[in-house]
Amino acid sequence: MGQIKLNKVSKSFGETEVIPPLDLTIEDGEFTVFVGPSGCGKSTLLRLIAGLEDITSGVIEIDGLDATNVPPAKRGLAMVFQSYALYPHMSVRKNIAFPMKMAGVPADEQARRITAAAEALNLTDYLDRRPGQLSGGQRQRVAIGRAIVREPAAFLFDEPLSNLDAALRVGMRLEISEMHKRLATTMIYVTHDQVEAMTMADKIVVLRAGVIEQVGTPLELYHTPCNEFVAGFIGSPQMNLLKGDEAARHGATTIGIRPEHTDVSQTEGTWKGVVGVAEHLGSDTFLHVHGVPGCDPMTVRVDGELPVRHGDTIYLTPQLDKLHKFDTQGLRID
Amino acid sequence: MATQHSRSAARLMMAPAVVLLLGWMLVPLTMTLYFSFKKYLPLRGGDLGWVGFDNYVRFVTSSAFWPSVLTTLTIVGGVLAITVILGILLAVLLNQPMWGQGVVRILVIAPFFVMPTVSALVWKNMFMDPNYGLLAYLWEFFGAEPVQWLSQASLTSIIMIVSWQWLPFATLILLTAIQSLDSEQLEAAEMDGAPSTKRFAFITLPHLGRAITVVILIQTIFLLSIFAEIFVTTGGAFGTKTLTYLIFQRVLESQNVGLGSAGGVYAIILANIVAIFLMRIVGKNLDA
Amino acid sequence: MARTVTQKRKIINTAAAWSVGLLIFFPILWTILTSFKTEAQAIADPPLFLGFDWTLENYAAVMERSNYGRFLWNSIVIAGGSTILGIIIAVPAAWSMAFVPSKRTKDILLWMLSTKMLPAVGVLYPIYLLFIRLGILDTKIGLVIVLMLINLPIIVWMLYTYFKEIPGEILEAARMDGATLKEEVLYVLTPMAIPGIASTLLLNVILAWNEAFWTLNLTAAKAAPLTAFIASYSSPEGLFYAKLSAASTMAIAPILILGWFSQKQLVSGLTFGAVK
Numbered sequence: 001m002g003q004i005k006l007n008k009v010s011k012s013f014g015e016t017e018v019i020p021p022l023d024l025t026i027e028d029g030e031f032t033v034f035v036g037p038s039g040c041g042k043s044t045l046l047r048l049i050a051g052l053e054d055i056t057s058g059v060i061e062i063d064g065l066d067a068t069n070v071p072p073a074k075r076g077l078a079m080v081f082q083s084y085a086l087y088p089h090m091s092v093r094k095n096i097a098f099p100m101k102m103a104g105v106p107a108d109e110q111a112r113r114i115t116a117a118a119e120a121l122n123l124t125d126y127l128d129r130r131p132g133q134l135s136g137g138q139r140q141r142v143a144i145g146r147a148i149v150r151e152p153a154a155f156l157f158d159e160p161l162s163n164l165d166a167a168l169r170v171g172m173r174l175e176i177s178e179m180h181k182r183l184a185t186t187m188i189y190v191t192h193d194q195v196e197a198m199t200m201a202d203k204i205v206v207l208r209a210g211v212i213e214q215v216g217t218p219l220e221l222y223h224t225p226c227n228e229f230v231a232g233f234i235g236s237p238q239m240n241l242l243k244g245d246e247a248a249r250h251g252a253t254t255i256g257i258r259p260e261h262t263d264v265s266q267t268e269g270t271w272k273g274v275v276g277v278a279e280h281l282g283s284d285t286f287l288h289v290h291g292v293p294g295c296d297p298m299t300v301r302v303d304g305e306l307p308v309r310h311g312d313t314i315y316l317t318p319q320l321d322k323l324h325k326f327d328t329q330g331l332r333i334d
Numbered sequence: 335m336a337t338q339h340s341r342s343a344a345r346l347m348m349a350p351a352v353v354l355l356l357g358w359m360l361v362p363l364t365m366t367l368y369f370s371f372k373k374y375l376p377l378r379g380g381d382l383g384w385v386g387f388d389n390y391v392r393f394v395t396s397s398a399f400w401p402s403v404l405t406t407l408t409i410v411g412g413v414l415a416i417t418v419i420l421g422i423l424l425a426v427l428l429n430q431p432m433w434g435q436g437v438v439r440i441l442v443i444a445p446f447f448v449m450p451t452v453s454a455l456v457w458k459n460m461f462m463d464p465n466y467g468l469l470a471y472l473w474e475f476f477g478a479e480p481v482q483w484l485s486q487a488s489l490t491s492i493i494m495i496v497s498w499q500w501l502p503f504a505t506l507i508l509l510t511a512i513q514s515l516d517s518e519q520l521e522a523a524e525m526d527g528a529p530s531t532k533r534f535a536f537i538t539l540p541h542l543g544r545a546i547t548v549v550i551l552i553q554t555i556f557l558l559s560i561f562a563e564i565f566v567t568t569g570g571a572f573g574t575k576t577l578t579y580l581i582f583q584r585v586l587e588s589q590n591v592g593l594g595s596a597g598g599v600y601a602i603i604l605a606n607i608v609a610i611f612l613m614r615i616v617g618k619n620l621d622a
Numbered sequence: 623m624a625r626t627v628t629q630k631r632k633i634i635n636t637a638a639a640w641s642v643g644l645l646i647f648f649p650i651l652w653t654i655l656t657s658f659k660t661e662a663q664a665i666a667d668p669p670l671f672l673g674f675d676w677t678l679e680n681y682a683a684v685m686e687r688s689n690y691g692r693f694l695w696n697s698i699v700i701a702g703g704s705t706i707l708g709i710i711i712a713v714p715a716a717w718s719m720a721f722v723p724s725k726r727t728k729d730i731l732l733w734m735l736s737t738k739m740l741p742a743v744g745v746l747y748p749i750y751l752l753f754i755r756l757g758i759l760d761t762k763i764g765l766v767i768v769l770m771l772i773n774l775p776i777i778v779w780m781l782y783t784y785f786k787e788i789p790g791e792i793l794e795a796a797r798m799d800g801a802t803l804k805e806e807v808l809y810v811l812t813p814m815a816i817p818g819i820a821s822t823l824l825l826n827v828i829l830a831w832n833e834a835f836w837t838l839n840l841t842a843a844k845a846a847p848l849t850a851f852i853a854s855y856s857s858p859e860g861l862f863y864a865k866l867s868a869a870s871t872m873a874i875a876p877i878l879i880l881g882w883f884s885q886k887q888l889v890s891g892l893t894f895g896a897v898k
Contacts, residue, residue, distance in 0.1 A: 052794050054337045071339060073800035085795035089813040098809075099799035146799070343803050344722035347714030351778055352730065354711065358771045359737050361752070362745035369747065424642060432636040440882055441643035444650050447881040449832035451852045452870045456653050460863055466665040468652065475668075501646065555738050562834035566853065581743045586839070591747050598744030609739045613732050
């Protein structure tokens, strides 16, 4: 079981309020991702749930029980840190055994769980090494192993992949997702990378300046961002936002169109522009187009190959049914 | 960045150290202040009553006072200048590629392990003695008149002895700092066409700023209260009476506790002036 | 990275560094050499470097004149005891400052360091009186306490700088893993800080071993350590260079040997953790 409920939870450091009171419910077995730019309070929120920071006001419930004043160790949560936080003076085996040792798990049970975790994480051959002798990816696995053996009510991940190189990151992302499917345990995952959020989450919580901007499934956020910030944050490359006359023509202060929702033609279209940079990836082509009123440059994605170069003139036409409209406060107009 | 629980635990764990040091500071300090307002001669009648600021006036107007402050500052300043400058040169030298670097480092550290009483005695007798000292032989060998080190050049001699003791410390800290300098910075400067002297002046030296601060801070703490070196060599004669030594004489040799305590208060004030000055610098450096 | 240095450059460096190193080390070397000479050879003109009759008679004479063993034992107890006591008190304090810093942490740290600047002589008489009152004048326990107190700020500061190097996340991980505060300090922090604690230990043993103000002024016959042993040779009858050298060698040898064996830890300790 692992339902986590935040009720009017807030956090201040001295005079500065980093998280104004917020409500959030994370259902049992759900994979929830907190995403937002750096400094948005997502890590602080995770640490409040972990109990590593006191909350200033409000109530945290875990499985219906008030956990607000329960010390971290007693909350039944396991955390994987950004730096992995492995104990450098202990072997991998001892690292993984540490939480069980603290909890007084019998030795034979400890051994059984270590063997199982090591097998699942491909660490069997490394159990007697020190963390310093492992690669980044292996350390990451040890950190996860240390969390798994506790059989926690929920896993907390604090930007766990940000220290890995790009190729490893994709692999670990899949492994964590698979682990979630297998264990069906609640997971809360903090990241600033919206691709991780989109690919892994059951539910995404977008945060800015300590405030929840929107909560929803990845595709909900993609299709119906509730404001300009979420619209700009979710999706890669970023949504193009146009202000001024173009927006006024659609009865909005700002309109947004995703790069993949714009048709490109070399002869005619709504907007005329000049190609600045053309990125040819083979599978698709990204164009950075100058000269579109209210948005410079505009990014456009085209399937497959398109033979345009720097300096070519092209015409762009937005798919009107995929247009997002926002009012003066930046809120969505439907 | 922590919970209430760990904060209160922290306060509890800090308490013993804080309480002990507070006691160590306040109890004797209060007693010193108390004695400084009394005529107190343990061997000649003991407590002879309150005398107001008499002791303070007498201590500061005694002919020995200002010279002793000057001597203290000269020794501290002289030793700091010598150890920092030679320390930088030595650190640069030791950082060069060579054979047997480890052994040289051991040789250079060695004086730090020698207790002050020993080094003072050895220097006084075996090196600076005008008849049998090694330096006297050296001077005679070159046809010069041997120097009466500890009587004619007493302050210089003491600065030499103390510098010898502290040079290893300065060198090691500065060497560690030089070794931590990112070599890419130097390479970038070299690519930019800076000759080695300029690279030293504009990159290495500024990088050493923090290390030099540490050297000055730590050494000052210890140098302000050097005692054994003077006790053993000149006994405070020939213009080597530091403030510390002057007070020591008032308290233990003339057994005038009241006067000595007033002197102690002056010494504490002097130390505090230096401390405030140093703490400013170090406080700033601790943030970095 | 490194470019090949010309052989000539390296020879010059080596020669220069060795000359300076030997020059700095020379007073110690000379003392050790002289301790094996006869008194006549010790003041021979010109000075004798190696061509003399090696003898142990000075060591025998020193042993006969004073009870070296007792001074040595006193030094070991005082230096070791004050350091260990200091570390036991300083570890929790340094933990608090490094991992639960508050706005006042820096002030407390600087204040602690400033107590080190209080001139000892200013409080000599009060301490002397207190020691008589408490009956600990000329006792080892009295000196252990005083030396612990004067070195405590340095110990706290060194441990603090070492602890700060340890990422806080590791201690938080231990907390999440269910470790109590005691277990966190005992199983995670202390083992990780062993190198730092070792350096602190060594440096403070040396500082305490060589401390000469309190050890000279608060001891007489019973608890006097090696600093007092050697100070007794400053009187005129000690003006026998060979015997003085033998006594000096005996006073510094233990710490010199300890220092050389633990050179690596010491170098990092000597920098007080303040320079990386």
